[in-house]
Amino acid sequence: MFINRKFALLITENITMKYHFNEIEKKWQDYWAKNQTFKATNPSSFGGGQEEAPKYYVLDMFPYPSGAGLHVGHPLGYIASDIYARYKRHKGFNVLHPQGYDSFGLPAEQYAIQTGQHPAITTEENIKTYRRQLDQIGFSFDWSREVRTSDPSYYKWTQWIFIQLFNSWYNKDADKAEDITELIKRFSSEGNTNVNAACDDNVTIFSAEEWNGFSSEKQQEILLQYRLTYLAETEVNWCPALGTVLANDEIVNGVSERGGHPVIRKKMTQWSMRISAYAKRLLQGLETIDWPEPLKEIQRNWIGKSVGASVTFNVIPNVTLSAVEGSHKIDVFTTRPDTIFGVSFMTLAPEHELVLQITTPEQRAEVEAYIEATAKRSERDRMADVKTISGAFTGAYAEHPFSKEPIPIWIGDYVLAGYGTGAVMSVPCGDQRDYDFAQHFNIPIPNIFEGVDISEEAFADKENTIIANSDFLNGLSYKKAVKRAIYELEKLGQGQGKTNYRLRDAVFSRQRYWGEPFPVYYVNGMPQMIDAKHLPITLPEVEKYLPTETGEPPLGNAKKWHWLQYGDEANVVSKEEFENSSPLERLGGALELNTMPGWAGSSQYFNRYMDPQNDDEIFSQEAINYWQQVDLYIGGSEHATGHLLYSRFWQKFMFDLGLVPYDEFAKKLINQGMILGTSAFVFKARPFIKIEDRFYGLKEFLNIYFSIDVLNGEEFVENVNGTNLILKWLDEKWPIALEGQESHLFDEEVILALQIRHPNKYDLLNKIKNKVYFKLYQEIRVPVEFVDSSDCLNIDGLVDWSNTQYINARFVGNQDGTFKVKRDVEKMSKSKYNVVNPDNICEQYGADSLRMYEMFLGPLEQYKPWNTAGITGVHNFLKKLWKLYHQSENGSFYVTSSPPSEGLGEALKTLHKTIKKVEEDIENFSFNTSVSTFMIAVNELTAQKCTSKAILEPLLVLISPYAPHIAEELWSQLGHNESISTASFPKFDESHLVESTKNYPISFNGKMRFTMELSLDLSKEDIEEAVLANEKTKEQLQGREPKKVIVVPGKIVNIVG
């Protein structure tokens, strides 16, 4: 303790002299929090003649607060968006830059199942960690607007939107969602014949009279087929042992990834979202938004638009079947109606509903066996196995719409029940799958392409297609033939042009506890929405977070989970309480047991930030009309088909409802690349002994680890240190009596070779002295914190850290005593020991260094490896920056307000060059190059010994978005009382960059040889003359006459000759 006083004294003396980043950063983070520096103003607060500032909305994809906390890869996007947000504030914008948590999710629930701890508690703890970590990096978030998806005051509105979706249907004529009451009106006045809606495939036609005659339940059932969210039987992957539904990627080889339990396909009643209604608009909308092309492409593929025709084939009635059973139609969708004359068979999915009806008695056994065999195969199996061709003939035939020829109908599992109509017209000459199928089953392959050989494979090239052997389509190109075929089909009443989308409706139910409850109760099996005024319906307490014994979702464990309502009075009660209540004027019933999926809460949060505390509306119209939409959204591309597609869907829905002014929620989106870890490896080696040119391995061997430059890819390596280790070890372990004892050390052959001839220990050790070799056995990862900037391993640190693995280990390194590891770039993860924690970086180098270094690593969108060693570069830069403002003799703050007349020109040039470049860089999201620019500027100003306030003050504003803490500190030392975030961005002045001369590169045949300083006033001719007169030019030409001289004034001179 006695040194501390002296030490403390030293610090106080130096506080203004040295760059004490820890103190500075703490100070300003506290200041920002206390003064609410980054609070965004809503229009309602402008008032009092305050002018309405232009708005800018910068948003990060909000995090799931995991227990592991943040690693250095996570904040990359947040830093970029923070720089942009701070920049926009300097540019005079009212910036909305909020943050929150996507706090419902599986890990918390899994943890709850294991420990019994309520997910809300662990989530709260995790959020605290996240908040602390985010705060220490110095983000300019407006925390007063924080939202959490698991907060009832937030998920109230998630439930509210669900109700709106339930109360809506999609009118294809108006091409928008409309209130369900409109649909009910039309049903009761005209039935559903003329209703053009996005609905289930199997709706039955009814008249107004029929509708009005239906029971209430029947009417509700029909309406479910039209609602934008609906209950439907869906096939799911059910794992009985785990009691839950699994996603496709949770199943490996037909069994659950966790535990290896069998998985069956099961039909379950689930909520679904009719996102398919929006397929067309989701696709078209992509044209209007500035999102990365690869991301748009992923969404386009996911939506999967294909243009073609639907064709109806009549099944030829089979004499053995009755007339009713015999008349069937098969609808197919094809993108190639031009190839209709190439059809030589049809293929139905084995699950197709017509299969059993049309199968002839003779084929029945074979077809049923095939159906059974396919049902056993998981979807994943079927997808993975593309090579095996299988199928069965139904015995039935369809009639070709034009040629009236009979076409055999097959079933095959290469046709998917879930896509199109689950049936295809097979054109083997034009589709490789059809071709393979036809070949396998000896079905004819008629050629309908002019001048094309199809003896080897199908011909699928649309561009070069000329149709032949096709009646009225002969000689036509693909495009013309398609049009003509559709025209003829329509004339026949057996088809029409059609656009198909791959996009499926999204299942919205999860058998989980930790998610939003549905605002739904059931009466006679029919779902009823709870009135919005009773929201939120909060998650009930349960004793266990597992499914019930009867296989119900975890909410089935809740003691109180019935809705009971009389008039405005409503409560969640127990089953008994409900059953004992008076049925008179009672509303209610059992509440929904499923919860909503992870993407429910994240599909509208960006709008809620605009007015997050509003308890009466999801957001006020005033707020949404002011903030409008996200101007810049930054996040990972892994959300391309999840969050980003569903959010666009909900936003379009809310647009249809007139709630939001734009039907796209984010104008511009940037995908930040991932920061990868640099793993470190040591080489575990196995010793061998070489006897008569053969290598014999030691059966049991030491924990020996080699440095990369000792053991690098070589087959067998000799090493003195290693050999000594082995000999010493053998010496210690060698039993006094040899016979039979050493067998655990060597392979048997070695024993045979040695035993007889060398019964004496020392004799043997001597004998093998020069014959010990090492071979790489395993590359083992070591924690990167024990590796320094030169890839040298801190062996003591590693041994101290490990409990067992390295306790008795030997490390064989270089002669100079260092031990180098192998480095490899991999995804950052705990199991790879390559995670770098931002806490340590902030402590050691400061948040400003972390922020700058993350940007300095490379372009934002790019994947790039993290290497802590490099951070000293930006850290040194910040120290130099600090020094630039502390140039007095004793190192204290020194800035002159009256600049020396001499030298200011150079400094102004440096400043304005920097302003220009940094502004361009930020606008282009090229943050890495800005950091270099700052380095150059500070290097130049330091060399110029610049102390002028006129230069150093604006420079701080430029740097402040990147390194806000140091900028605030120096700003206050300059005498400012307000945060630097209120300062306006310096104005670029071209006049300071005007040059009178240019150092021209002089090239010969395109190769630069030397440079020449020439006035920029010179004409082309003057330049040419000056260059040709130069001694060096003559030297280069060596007497040759230049054929041509290219002069680009201000750029370059090139001499050809």
Place this chain on the structure above:
RNA sequence: GCUGAAGUGGUGGAAUUGGUAGACACGUUGGACUUAAAAUCCAAUGGGCAUUAGCCCGUGCGGGUUCAAGUCCCGCCUUCAGUACCA
């Protein structure tokens, strides 16, 4: 297979409309300061030949356009990512 992105020193990367390739850093080597270490500062650093000037080769590979190509065009190779029996 299809779709998309990218290949530049030992490493991360720069070169914005074709005009001095390798900015800015890391690392490495040498030097200064120090009893020493750290910190700091200075110098060198694409490869090769010469070691003084200088010369040759160099942006995945092979061609082409051009006075001039990392950048534009054609053909390939490799890596990464997404996706997959989509009719």
